Amino acid sequence: MKRAGRGVRRALTEALREAVRSGRLTPGTRLPSSRRLAAELGVARNTMAAAYGDLVAEGWLTARAGSGTLVTDTMLTWPALARAAAEPSGELRYDLIPGSPDLTAFPRAAWLKATRRALTAAPDDAFGYGDPRGRSELRAALADHLAQARGVHTSPDHILICAGVSHGLQILGEVLAGRRARSVAVEPYAPDRYRGLLAAASLETLPLPWDPHGTDPVPPEGTDAVLLTPAHQFPLGTTLQRDRRTAVVDWARRTGGLVLDDDYDGEFQFDHQSVGALQGLAPDCVVYLGTASNTLAPGLRLAWMALPPALAEEAVAAKGQIDSCEVLSQLTMAEFITSGAYGRHLRAARRRYRDRRDSLVTALARHAPKVQVTGTSAGLHTVLSLPSGAEQGVLQSAARQGLRVAGLSRYRHARSRHAMPDALVVGYGTPSDAVWPQALSALMGILS
Amino acid sequence: MKRAGRGVRRALTEALREAVRSGRLTPGTRLPSSRRLAAELGVARNTMAAAYGDLVAEGWLTARAGSGTLVTDTMLTWPALARAAAEPSGELRYDLIPGSPDLTAFPRAAWLKATRRALTAAPDDAFGYGDPRGRSELRAALADHLAQARGVHTSPDHILICAGVSHGLQILGEVLAGRRARSVAVEPYAPDRYRGLLAAASLETLPLPWDPHGTDPVPPEGTDAVLLTPAHQFPLGTTLQRDRRTAVVDWARRTGGLVLDDDYDGEFQFDHQSVGALQGLAPDCVVYLGTASNTLAPGLRLAWMALPPALAEEAVAAKGQIDSCEVLSQLTMAEFITSGAYGRHLRAARRRYRDRRDSLVTALARHAPKVQVTGTSAGLHTVLSLPSGAEQGVLQSAARQGLRVAGLSRYRHARSRHAMPDALVVGYGTPSDAVWPQALSALMGILS
Numbered sequence: 001m002k003r004a005g006r007g008v009r010r011a012l013t014e015a016l017r018e019a020v021r022s023g024r025l026t027p028g029t030r031l032p033s034s035r036r037l038a039a040e041l042g043v044a045r046n047t048m049a050a051a052y053g054d055l056v057a058e059g060w061l062t063a064r065a066g067s068g069t070l071v072t073d074t075m076l077t078w079p080a081l082a083r084a085a086a087e088p089s090g091e092l093r094y095d096l097i098p099g100s101p102d103l104t105a106f107p108r109a110a111w112l113k114a115t116r117r118a119l120t121a122a123p124d125d126a127f128g129y130g131d132p133r134g135r136s137e138l139r140a141a142l143a144d145h146l147a148q149a150r151g152v153h154t155s156p157d158h159i160l161i162c163a164g165v166s167h168g169l170q171i172l173g174e175v176l177a178g179r180r181a182r183s184v185a186v187e188p189y190a191p192d193r194y195r196g197l198l199a200a201a202s203l204e205t206l207p208l209p210w211d212p213h214g215t216d217p218v219p220p221e222g223t224d225a226v227l228l229t230p231a232h233q234f235p236l237g238t239t240l241q242r243d244r245r246t247a248v249v250d251w252a253r254r255t256g257g258l259v260l261d262d263d264y265d266g267e268f269q270f271d272h273q274s275v276g277a278l279q280g281l282a283p284d285c286v287v288y289l290g291t292a293s294n295t296l297a298p299g300l301r302l303a304w305m306a307l308p309p310a311l312a313e314e315a316v317a318a319k320g321q322i323d324s325c326e327v328l329s330q331l332t333m334a335e336f337i338t339s340g341a342y343g344r345h346l347r348a349a350r351r352r353y354r355d356r357r358d359s360l361v362t363a364l365a366r367h368a369p370k371v372q373v374t375g376t377s378a379g380l381h382t383v384l385s386l387p388s389g390a391e392q393g394v395l396q397s398a399a400r401q402g403l404r405v406a407g408l409s410r411y412r413h414a415r416s417r418h419a420m421p422d423a424l425v426v427g428y429g430t431p432s433d434a435v436w437p438q439a440l441s442a443l444m445g446i447l448s
Numbered sequence: 449m450k451r452a453g454r455g456v457r458r459a460l461t462e463a464l465r466e467a468v469r470s471g472r473l474t475p476g477t478r479l480p481s482s483r484r485l486a487a488e489l490g491v492a493r494n495t496m497a498a499a500y501g502d503l504v505a506e507g508w509l510t511a512r513a514g515s516g517t518l519v520t521d522t523m524l525t526w527p528a529l530a531r532a533a534a535e536p537s538g539e540l541r542y543d544l545i546p547g548s549p550d551l552t553a554f555p556r557a558a559w560l561k562a563t564r565r566a567l568t569a570a571p572d573d574a575f576g577y578g579d580p581r582g583r584s585e586l587r588a589a590l591a592d593h594l595a596q597a598r599g600v601h602t603s604p605d606h607i608l609i610c611a612g613v614s615h616g617l618q619i620l621g622e623v624l625a626g627r628r629a630r631s632v633a634v635e636p637y638a639p640d641r642y643r644g645l646l647a648a649a650s651l652e653t654l655p656l657p658w659d660p661h662g663t664d665p666v667p668p669e670g671t672d673a674v675l676l677t678p679a680h681q682f683p684l685g686t687t688l689q690r691d692r693r694t695a696v697v698d699w700a701r702r703t704g705g706l707v708l709d710d711d712y713d714g715e716f717q718f719d720h721q722s723v724g725a726l727q728g729l730a731p732d733c734v735v736y737l738g739t740a741s742n743t744l745a746p747g748l749r750l751a752w753m754a755l756p757p758a759l760a761e762e763a764v765a766a767k768g769q770i771d772s773c774e775v776l777s778q779l780t781m782a783e784f785i786t787s788g789a790y791g792r793h794l795r796a797a798r799r800r801y802r803d804r805r806d807s808l809v810t811a812l813a814r815h816a817p818k819v820q821v822t823g824t825s826a827g828l829h830t831v832l833s834l835p836s837g838a839e840q841g842v843l844q845s846a847a848r849q850g851l852r853v854a855g856l857s858r859y860r861h862a863r864s865r866h867a868m869p870d871a872l873v874v875g876y877g878t879p880s881d882a883v884w885p886q887a888l889s890a891l892m893g894i895l896s
Contacts, residue, residue: 299775327747
């Protein structure tokens with residue numbers, strides 16, 4: 001039996017994985033371009049590109065600006081893995097890698113209380129194979145909460161529960177590929193992992209332009225969709241301005257394109273009047289993506305999409321015939337929201353993270369006045385600009401002190417024409433309240 | 449950009465889905481063979497076959513013995529969907545479709561107690577992005593429990609938590625395809641869904657032969673793997689005999705093939721000395737698959753695989769870089785097992801289902817002495833033989849009475865040479881204790 005393209009792609013990814021595992025390809029090694037390697041191996045170029053995409057999605061490879069595709073330096077990859085990998089060495093003192101809230105602040109007592117109520121109230125059929133969209137109680141609670149908190153216009157019927165934003169993007173990648181979409185415009189700086197998930201669905205990612213006001217979100221003609229973090233751009237920290245919101249919605253209406261509104265940090269806006277979700281402007285052509293990973297804990301594996309009605313059925317089909325998400329956490333989350341506990345938790349979390357950001361700004365003004373904080377006052381991370389060429393040196397010096405931070409350059413789309421100045425991305429949400437002052441002081445030690 | 453094979457496959461599946469959704473293809477319609485349709489559309493045959501496989505996996509199509517591939521009659525598909533579809537009509541009185549335990553018996557109080565302990569004891573990092581294999585507490589608890597209860601030889605390092613046996617088979621399908629496997633031998637009668645999941649990974653499923661002792665499990669030369677339910681064959685209810693266990697393990701050792709031991713109903717053996725898992729005979733070439741879906745509740749989305757050490761890394765990679773399973777249910781399940789609550793729950797459940805089976809056998813002897821119960825005394829379902837040609841009539845008569853049962857023929861592999869006599873598959877585990885006597889009496893009304 002002749003192997004189809006998919007078999008070739010699998011064989012390629014496996015061969016590359018094996019090469020990394022065995023150490024034949026060492027971390028940091030630069031791979032040939034997918035075009036060149038495809039020519040050498042006599043396989044189709046898009047199959048090779050898809051294989052690279054799979055491996056980026058899985059974290060084996062990293063697409064890096066200017067240097068093409070590299071074997072991932074595991075110390076600087078997906079935060080959880082990086083942390084797990086660091087445990088045995090015992091050298092990590094402070095973790096400021098963005099992407100996780102303060103896990104010591106998980107509201108255990110309130111969550112247990114909500115679990116008790118949810119377990120008591122659940123109808124028997126809740127324990128069975130569920131509606132593939134997720135539990136109706138949670139979809140109803142979210143429709144209300146998101147309308148109030150984020151200006152999202154949706155109905156419980158068009159909400160799809162998923163196991164994380166990555167899972168949501170995987171589903172949307174399948175939906176887009178099923179509609180014969182070919183390309184998705186993305187922000188020039190964004191997590192590698194998201195680009196990889198889209199590439200794994202055979203979608204090309206096109207970097208959007210960037211100017212001092214932030215991302216110019218209107219994609220080139222012929223693009224099928226655009227993925228944005230309008231509330232608080234990850235990692236650059238800007239908020240998408242009003243005229244640009246209108247412009248990207250106009251683009252979607254004009255071309256039939258789809259906007260993916262990843263409402264990253266949408267619940268954590270500190271100083272200014274909270275900006276609502278882009279989805280509220282055009283629920284018929286914007287998908288809203290939200291998650292409990294940043295507001296509560298990644299371990300809950302709870303995220304949600306509000307879908308344009310015309311897309312809902314395809315997205316449910318792509319999720320699969322049975323609900324793959326655990327039901328009790330869904331029922332507990334529904335109870336947590338409707339009882340008001342989620343609102344209280346969010347207010348406390350907003351205070352916690354605003355205080356941390358404030359203390360970071362104050363400390364910098366005193367100890368490192370040349371380092372600028374960029375982006376709006378929001379979220380769990382911020383960007384600290386560095387002198388040109390300083391990024392690698394600062395990262396190395398931080399590593400020697402047992403302080404883990406991310407450099408901005410690792411988030412750059414390999415084909416972006418825009419290169420931001422050197423900078424650190426500091427996740428001030430990750431440490432506990434007890435550890436944060438010491439982590440901050442260690443960071444000042446490196447920057448001052 | 450030319451579309452790769454995968455794009456063609458997506459376009460084909462979407463076109464067929466749309467035809468079903470729009471009603472152009474009505475339930476029960478027979479589709480042309482994948483070979484013929486591929487020729488007509490000018491696409492590769494294996495792409496067409498993979499598209500059919502996808503749609504069988506998703507439940508849109510059904511592969512049926514003798515009649516090729518049909519548009520699924522939703523009334524007789526995946527139990528959850530069948531039930532959900534039936535709710536609005538209000539006509540369903542008794543549900544005896546196999547595939548679900550008695551959901552009213554979920555041990556809510558004991559589960560809440562375990563949740564409280566788990567939430568109190570959890571380290572902070574449990575709430576983060578976890579080990580892709582699943583929580584270590586649960587893997588350790590399972591390694592002990594499975595050794596004692598099922599004779600499984602494994603270590604926590606080689607256990608992989610997944611969100612159901614379907615998720616496990618999806619992972620194994622990817623692993624096999626990554627190793628360039630082409631075919632998996634399967635039992636001649638088995639859930640369509642499992643065949644579909646393997647087909648979606650471009651694996652051909654080959655039906656094994658059947659004789660009065662049950663499945664002959666030794667696959668033809670050149671087969672890469674074999675999927676079996678050795679403890680209690682689903683749906684036929686036989687237990688794989690000792691000499692055949694040895695024979696299939698010998699095959700695996702001789703050829704390097706893989707045995708997938710789906711320990712369906714392994715915890716529910718009633719009369720005889722409990723037969724251990726096949727995996728215990730050869731942990732180096734058998735994958736063990738177990739689940740809480742039948743012992744506790746499908747809504748937990750908790751299942752587990754014990755993997756041959758040589759396979760573990762590939763399976764973890766196929767699962768993905770982050771744990772997609774909710775963490776609190778994992779920690780709660782670990783606590784539920786180690787506290788002894790799971791053992792108590794299993795003993796009570798065993799009594800419940802044994803009593804139901806006994807009452808069914810007694811009622812048949814009295815009211816329908818010609819109907820024979822086949823299979824060993826185990827599990828949540830049994831097979832009732834019917835006079836030749838009676839199956840469809842009995843199903844229709846059951847439906848008129850608001851009684852839902854499955855016919856045996858729907859589980860047959862389309863290419864199996866063996867056709868079992870007409871029979872019903874009765875899931876006596878599904879109703880509540882309160883409803884069971886009435887459901888039993890309604891069943892007798894149809895059979896007598």
